[in-house]
Amino acid sequence: MKYNFTEIEKKWQKYWEENETFRTPDFNELDKSKPKYYVLDMFPYPSGDGLHVGHPEGYTATDIIARFKRMKGFNVMHPMGWDAFGLQAEQYAIKTGIHPKIRTMECIDRFRQQLKSLGLSYDWKREVSTADEDYFKWTQWIFLKIFNSYYDESKDKAKIISELKIPEGLNEKEKFEFINSHRLAYLAEVPVNWCPELGTVLSNEEVPEQTEKGYTVVRRNMKQWNLRITKYAERLLNDLDELDWPRNIKEIQKNWIGKSEGAAVKFKLVNPENNNESEIEVFTTRPDTIFGATYIILAPEHKLVDELTVGMQKDAVDKYRKEAERKSDLERTELSKSKTGEYTGSYGIHPVTGEKIPVLISDYVLASYGTGAVMGVPGHDERDNEFARKFSLKIFPVVVPENISDSEIIKFIEDTKEGNVCFSGNGISIYSDFLNGLKTSESIDKIIDWLEKEKKGYRSVNYKLRDWLFSRQRFWGEPFPIIHFDDGTFTDVDESELPLTLPDVVSYKSSGTGESPLATIESWVNTTDKRTGRKARRETNTMPQWAGSCWYFLRYLDPGNRNVFCDKEIEKFWMPINLYIGGYEHAVLHLIYARFWYKVLFDLGYVNYKEPINKLFNQGMILGEDGVKMSKSRGNVINPDDVIKEFGADSMRLFEMFMGPLEATKPWSTKGIEGLNRFLNRVWRVIIDEYTGEPGKNITDEEPEENLNKLLHRTIKKVTEDIDDGDMKFNTAISYMMIFVNELYKTDRISKKIIGDFIILLSPFAPHIAEEIWQKLGNTESIQFAAWPEYDPELTKEDMATIIFQVNGKLRAKKDMNYDSDVKTLEDEALDNENVKKYILGKQIIKIITVKNKMVNIVVK
RNA sequence: GCCCGGGUGGCGGAACUGGUAGACGCGCAGGACUUAAAAUCCUGUUGCCUGCAAGGGCAGUAUCGGUUCGAUUCCGAUCCCGGGCACCA
Numbered sequence: 001m002k003y004n005f006t007e008i009e010k011k012w013q014k015y016w017e018e019n020e021t022f023r024t025p026d027f028n029e030l031d032k033s034k035p036k037y038y039v040l041d042m043f044p045y046p047s048g049d050g051l052h053v054g055h056p057e058g059y060t061a062t063d064i065i066a067r068f069k070r071m072k073g074f075n076v077m078h079p080m081g082w083d084a085f086g087l088q089a090e091q092y093a094i095k096t097g098i099h100p101k102i103r104t105m106e107c108i109d110r111f112r113q114q115l116k117s118l119g120l121s122y123d124w125k126r127e128v129s130t131a132d133e134d135y136f137k138w139t140q141w142i143f144l145k146i147f148n149s150y151y152d153e154s155k156d157k158a159k160i161i162s163e164l165k166i167p168e169g170l171n172e173k174e175k176f177e178f179i180n181s182h183r184l185a186y187l188a189e190v191p192v193n194w195c196p197e198l199g200t201v202l203s204n205e206e207v208p209e210q211t212e213k214g215y216t217v218v219r220r221n222m223k224q225w226n227l228r229i230t231k232y233a234e235r236l237l238n239d240l241d242e243l244d245w246p247r248n249i250k251e252i253q254k255n256w257i258g259k260s261e262g263a264a265v266k267f268k269l270v271n272p273e274n275n276n277e278s279e280i281e282v283f284t285t286r287p288d289t290i291f292g293a294t295y296i297i298l299a300p301e302h303k304l305v306d307e308l309t310v311g312m313q314k315d316a317v318d319k320y321r322k323e324a325e326r327k328s329d330l331e332r333t334e335l336s337k338s339k340t341g342e343y344t345g346s347y348g349i350h351p352v353t354g355e356k357i358p359v360l361i362s363d364y365v366l367a368s369y370g371t372g373a374v375m376g377v378p379g380h381d382e383r384d385n386e387f388a389r390k391f392s393l394k395i396f397p398v399v400v401p402e403n404i405s406d407s408e409i410i411k412f413i414e415d416t417k418e419g420n421v422c423f424s425g426n427g428i429s430i431y432s433d434f435l436n437g438l439k440t441s442e443s444i445d446k447i448i449d450w451l452e453k454e455k456k457g458y459r460s461v462n463y464k465l466r467d468w469l470f471s472r473q474r475f476w477g478e479p480f481p482i483i484h485f486d487d488g489t490f491t492d493v494d495e496s497e498l499p500l501t502l503p504d505v506v507s508y509k510s511s512g513t514g515e516s517p518l519a520t521i522e523s524w525v526n527t528t529d530k531r532t533g534r535k536a537r538r539e540t541n542t543m544p545q546w547a548g549s550c551w552y553f554l555r556y557l558d559p560g561n562r563n564v565f566c567d568k569e570i571e572k573f574w575m576p577i578n579l580y581i582g583g584y585e586h587a588v589l590h591l592i593y594a595r596f597w598y599k600v601l602f603d604l605g606y607v608n609y610k611e612p613i614n615k616l617f618n619q620g621m622i623l624g625e626d627g628v629k630m631s632k633s634r635g636n637v638i639n640p641d642d643v644i645k646e647f648g649a650d651s652m653r654l655f656e657m658f659m660g661p662l663e664a665t666k667p668w669s670t671k672g673i674e675g676l677n678r679f680l681n682r683v684w685r686v687i688i689d690e691y692t693g694e695p696g697k698n699i700t701d702e703e704p705e706e707n708l709n710k711l712l713h714r715t716i717k718k719v720t721e722d723i724d725d726g727d728m729k730f731n732t733a734i735s736y737m738m739i740f741v742n743e744l745y746k747t748d749r750i751s752k753k754i755i756g757d758f759i760i761l762l763s764p765f766a767p768h769i770a771e772e773i774w775q776k777l778g779n780t781e782s783i784q785f786a787a788w789p790e791y792d793p794e795l796t797k798e799d800m801a802t803i804i805f806q807v808n809g810k811l812r813a814k815k816d817m818n819y820d821s822d823v824k825t826l827e828d829e830a831l832d833n834e835n836v837k838k839y840i841l842g843k844q845i846i847k848i849i850t851v852k853n854k855m856v857n858i859v860v861k
Numbered sequence: 862g863c864c865c866g867g868g869u870g871g872c873g874g875a876a877c878u879g880g881u882a883g884a885c886g887c888g889c890a891g892g893a894c895u896u897a898a899a900a901u902c903c904u905g906u907u908g909c910c911u912g913c914a915a916g917g918g919c920a921g922u923a924u925c926g927g928u929u930c931g932a933u934u935c936c937g938a939u940c941c942c943g944g945g946c947a948c949c950a
Contacts, residue, residue: 369949735885809931859930
């Protein structure tokens with residue numbers, strides 16, 4: 001009987017399903033004396049295209065780990081589910097009129113069937129879908145918890161809103177405003193990224209992805225829901241340290257959070273027409289350069305611009321602001337290769353020198369960062385420098401590089417003043433009164449102390465991270481459990497009313513007005529407040545796709561719970577996630593949002609840890625055979641269904657792991673997978689007699705033969721370490737198994753015991769064939785319940801070591817010698833070697849360097 | 862421009878803490894089996910030079926230089942590729 005992978009795979013997939021082989025027992029039935037291991041895949045968005053060969057790569061890796069850990073005696077959590085809300089199903093609905101729910105179900109069924117055909121050991125009883133009412137009920141519930149919380153800065157954690165201290169003497173309206181201004185979820189008129197083609201707003205994190213696809217994104221002020229993730233900036237940054245995550249992901253998150261430390265400095269501003277005074281704060285990371293501040297510059301959107309603009313400048317300023325407003329962020333950054341701006345006509349008072357300096361506006365200053373205003377230090381900031389030269393503003397040097405000679409200083413000062421040099425590094429302060437002669441770091445400390453003492457500024461930290469824009473103008477997403485009243489106030493819907501479901505409708509087209517399609521469905525929108533009976537309108541925006549994926553890993557742990565999203569005790573047992581594998585495209589989206597939600601839940605006492613994901617690993621991309629990214633237009637897409645049909649799931653799994661380290665980007669190769677299929681055939685044939693279909697005569701009950709047994713133990717060592725060391729380099733484990741099989745072909749009689757252990761090693765990689773052979777060897781239980789073999793360290797030692805003999809570092813001879821031979825023996829052998837003698841003949845031996853079991857190097861002159 | 866990765870045969874990739882560069886697989890070449898082919902099995906396979914042969918020599922891990930008895934591995938400079946950030950004050 002030949003190796004018939006199709007039949008074998010079908011047989012075992014059915015067996016696993018019927019016997020619930022991979023079921024993780026419910027918490028009360030779990031043997032809690034065993035250690036736990038939570039290994040998770042980033043769940044897929046079930047698109048209409050079905051599975052892509054990239055999916056099985058990460059899934060196979062986690063599956064190997066899950067199967068291995070089970071055999072090692074762990075309680076393993078290995079679930080799968082669906083990120084089921086999303087734009088694709090909605091656009092399909094617009095085209096076909098088919099409800100996104102129906103379409104999504106179809107796609108999920110297809111995905112599930114495809115995943116099952118790969119033999120992945122998920123506990124399907126724990127499957128979740130973010131678009132299920134039972135699931136998004138809890139997404140809405142968590143939103144309400146966020147909505148009903150504020151951030152207590154003194155305790156540095158979120159607290160329930162009822163604990164917020166409300167100032168005395170506020171009227172109802174003011175109280176409402178005060179509370180809302182502290183909620184972690186808040187509604188605000190903010191400049192948003194509007195994408196007209198998609199008919200929705202996008203979060204900052206989503207913009208690059210969509211602009212890459214060719215969509216335009218423009219700035220627009222809209223009233224939107226936001227989550228106050230910025231309150232967590234410091235914790236999101238600091239807690240990265242303790243995570244076992246890839247360096248670059250940490251780096252990306254760090255940059256995204258973008259912490260910078262410096263000072264806020266107050267400037268008095270005067271409008272010379274009416275002598276009205278106002279004050280602004282600027283943020284700077286280089287307060288030491290304050291003596292070089294020669295102008296003030298505001299973002300065009302800055303609140304004070306109108307007040308500061310003198311009559312003569314009014315038209316020019318208005319025109320400039322209109323232009324700036326029209327530009328998208330992209331244009332604003334791209335087109336401004338050359339700086340633009342306008343004078344307001346007002347002047348500022350330098351807080352240290354008291355000098356009058358001009359106030360201008362320019363779009364190189366961002367309204368959304370810091371205070372929307374900066375002090376221009378053209379001597380030591382490239383951007384200010386460029387701007388100052390364009391507007392002929394004064395340039396003044398206040399820092400010189402360290403280790404600069406006296407003669408160079410004169411030239412440096414001249415060059416700076418003329419704008420030929422702009423030194424933005426750290427150095428020594430000059431022309432700076434009480435800072436003169438101090439190093440940059442000392443100057444910074446000293447000037448901040450001075451500013452604080454004089455009440456003209458203070459130490460300050462800024463982050464690039466913005467609050468998370470949380471609403472979308474879409475149909476296919478979680479509705480907000482919020483209702484609005486005529487007077488402009490709003491309130492949450494009571495928890496008992498959850499889930500708040502989507503209506504059945506016939507048209508999914510967006511309203512065109514910047515509102516969600518839900519806004520047009522009167523029967524759904526109009527409602528009453530169950531608490532008071534007041535008439536109300538439902539919030540018509542829906543949550544972004546990221547909402548459901550922020551917490552799905554918690555629902556798997558306790559999927560049937562009707563009282564809470566996840567029992568806290570169960571959470572405590574299984575979390576944090578031991579290993580999480582997915583693509584690196586989620587670096588600042590899913591992975592930062594999920595950390596944020598988890599931290600809120602932690603603050604509110606619903607979960608037990610600071611961070612949800614202990615170890616993260618990113619699988620690399622699989623390219624087409626032509627070495628470029630797979631795409632329909634290139635026609636280089638490989639369909640996993642075809643691959644499984646032709647070579648089997650085991651070959652596919654094995655090949656994807658053999659291609660290279662998991663994180664590497666590597667091209668698909670049809671020839672390559674043939675090789676792995678050949679390997680499995682070799683495994684089959686060396687054990688199974690093709691005529692009888694049973695183990696061949698070469699498989700004996702004898703005790704293991706010594707040399708083969710030693711090789712087996714080395715193989716056990718290598719495979720075990722490769723699976724367990726966290727590097728995800730399964731390619732080398734597989735190559736060792738190949739070496740082992742090659743050796744089997746040179747052996748006439750093979751002990752059954754050896755074969756059994758080897759098949760266990762193979763089973764996490766190629767589970768179907770392993771089960772089949774395991775059964776043919778006379779075992780009655782699934783191989784999943786076999787114990788992982790232990791290796792004997794004594795047996796992994798070599799008896800012989802190949803010693804290399806070098807003369808002056810060049811290889812001249814080699815010889816197999818007893819393992820652990822002493823230095824003297826090695827050196828004598830080396831000096832006695834014919835070829836070595838040739839090279840040392842007539843020369844003087846200076847020294848001999850010997851490394852046990854490795855080499856002897858004779859240095860001659 | 863700045864910050865991370867990374868450059869090893871014809872290809873995917875191995876190489877422990879500095880100690881045999883190229884494991885394993887693909888491809889290719891040769892052989893066995895076969896009437897023949899496929900499949901399978903065996904052998905060889907970094908390049909150049911040399912030898913009838915066993916063998917031997919030289920060069921070689923992007924480039925140049927350094928440290929070292931010895932460098933794919935450590936250090937410096939340069940080039941190229943991939944990713945991230947990009948008026949963030």
